[in-house]
Amino acid sequence: MADVGGGPVFHGPVHNSQIAWGNQEVAQHQHLGAGQALGDLQATVRALLDRLDELGLSLTDTAALRADADALMDEASSDAPDPGRLHRLYERIRTVLGVLATGAVTGAGAGAAQLAQTMLTDVQRALP
Structure with a gap:
């Protein structure tokens, strides 16, 4: 984030964030539903497994x-998922x-590299 012209500038996606700008005193509260986040994570990992080959x-x-x-799917579906283990x-x-994704695998085509990058982004975004 950089201050350009008096306001915040973000170079990339911003998810589940709160931003206070130009405030002397601020109190923020944010409540995210872990159940939905874990459901999104499971769906994303399931898609990864479906396209693994x-x-x-x-x-x-x-x-x-x-x-x-x-293992990530099992942890995400447990009664009390451990965020540290998920990460x-x-x-x-x-x-x-x-x-x-960086193309460092010999014989991997550009399509595989792009798919890997997409999967990386999707799983990272779905992490609670």
């Missing part, structure tokens, strides 16, 4: 990504997809 990953990377995505699993998924 389109990424052209090695068998080892595919198996690791599938295991992490399944750790996301980071593991991000590591695999990130390499593909």
